[in-house]
Amino acid sequence: MTRLGYQVPNFTYPGVGSDGLFEAVAAQAVEAEESGFDTVLVMDHFYQLPMLGAPDNAMIECYTLLAALSQRTSRVRLSALVTGNTYRHPSLLAKTVTALDVVSGGRAQLGIGAGWFELEHDSLGFEFGTFTERFEKLEEALRIVIPMLRGERPSLEGTWYSVHEAINSPAPVGRIPVMIGGGGEKKTLRMVAQYADESNIICAPDEIPRKLAALDEHCERLGRDRSEITVTYQTSAVIAPTKEQAQAELDAAVAAIPELAARAGGVILGSPDEVRPIYERILASGVDGVTVNLPANGHVPGRVALLGETLAPVVNRS
Template identity: 55%
Template sequence: MTIRLGYQIPNFTYPDTPVDRLFETVVAQAREAESSGFDTVLVMDHFYQLPGIGTPDNPMLEAYTTLGALSGVTSTIQLSTLVTGNTYRNPAMLAKTVTTLDVASKGRAILGIGAGWFELEHQQLGYEFGTFTDRFERLDEALQIIAPMLRGENPTFSGKWYRVESAMNNPRLRPTIPIMLGGSGEQKTFRMAARFADHMNIICPREAIAHKVSVLAQRCEEIDRDPASLPTSFLASVVLTDSDEETKRILDGLPPEVQGRLFIGTGEQVAEGLKRDILDQGITGLTINMVLNGHVPGKVTQAGEALKPLVA
């Protein structure tokens, strides 16, 4: 398993689209991604929309219900979260959930997981948020349960946060299911990735990518793991336009902090920027989202055709 070219769907607010047609728009994007060269489709594991994309009350579909439904309308593309909030789910239950997704999709599930961070969701929905240290302790314990369960082992574990006793996980389709960690923490997240992960989605400003890749390699070497055995990806926000005039018009309507995070332009211009700023810095795979116009028919196809030569 690897993610060379992923398409993330983080937004479910579409113009002139009532709720009874909302999921059709999601399906259309996933199918376009599958047919145009993307190897993975990903959704966020959130219950409220995130700052920077919308307001908390904007539509947000539950991640694993969405992925399960997408498994029935796609056939080859891998399915994952970017990433599951560990604080929202009991780890044994999460192992069961992603394994069921793998069976339903005939072997296309990836477990994306992270420590959790969106405090508003925790407060309003009754999940324990805890301290930064608490959340990473919980993630470490959870992975000690989840990873063996995905391999078909029956772990017994008793920790500060979680316990299982000879935990079973049947049925299973594959010898294991890949684990992807998401984050940027050099001391905690990267060390857990070196121990447990098959893939690392690095989250950081683009100017820090080369440094993060170097530190992740060090964490692998510290436990005698070949850094090449831990492929990486980076999430980029993309807006495809048809002309420089359209690019300027969109940028003029966005605050500077948003402009600085975007890769915007024609397919050729966006591909050039992603290669220079991400792939040439040592990242091995790309995941993009298209919040502004990914729902427009043909835009995901346009992106796939422009970007798949970068990761071929």
């Protein structure tokens, strides 16, 4: 399960074209593994998100990238943060995640959510639907994907999906953990309690206790052992040897990708000694771990390693 995850949030780097892009991403994954991260995660999108760049900024298909990264790493788990359920039929998703597990030697993790980026759906022809419909689809998908990952042959005649004795062979190498992303207290956290091994939440830090209390309540009502579920908290950071360097790298990134300005106020920025206590406070709020991205300077050699070396001791003693 994830306790310290490194997420790659963008693929637009100064002076890097398509021919060098994979190597720039792989270098981050290797630094993450060597510096103490236990999971490497990438976004499952086809257009860049509004707060990270323009729609036509580079975005590599998630599962192809994860499979390639599995060949450059040996220990870290590999996951989407998170798979958009609306992009694939659940039986195809089960086969895809299982293939990742096989080629990685048992390191796949399924991160999944209901989907939310309407522009991407409309432009590329994926049905978006209503908020309620997307969550109905997600729950039906979980009733197909999870049994397929566990060696069962599910059948379902649902409102949105149908399968009949769905076979998943070869089987995963090991047990593939399931993470559900999102902090919705009524729908999302209920599904976490019912189906998942892990929850990844995005919210203001002072909202974390309320999210955890909602998850506790769902677990109690459903008869789920709350201790079976790991909760991670999603964050963005800009770290460098000094705060001045970190600020300069953020400023340079915003100059190159103006959309990042909207995200700048929410990043955890500074030197290791300034970043570390902020994460200590986050972990003290009750979460089991954190996922972190470096939207401004993850591509700078050594920055992912600096982040891992700073946070791994904090997470491991929490």
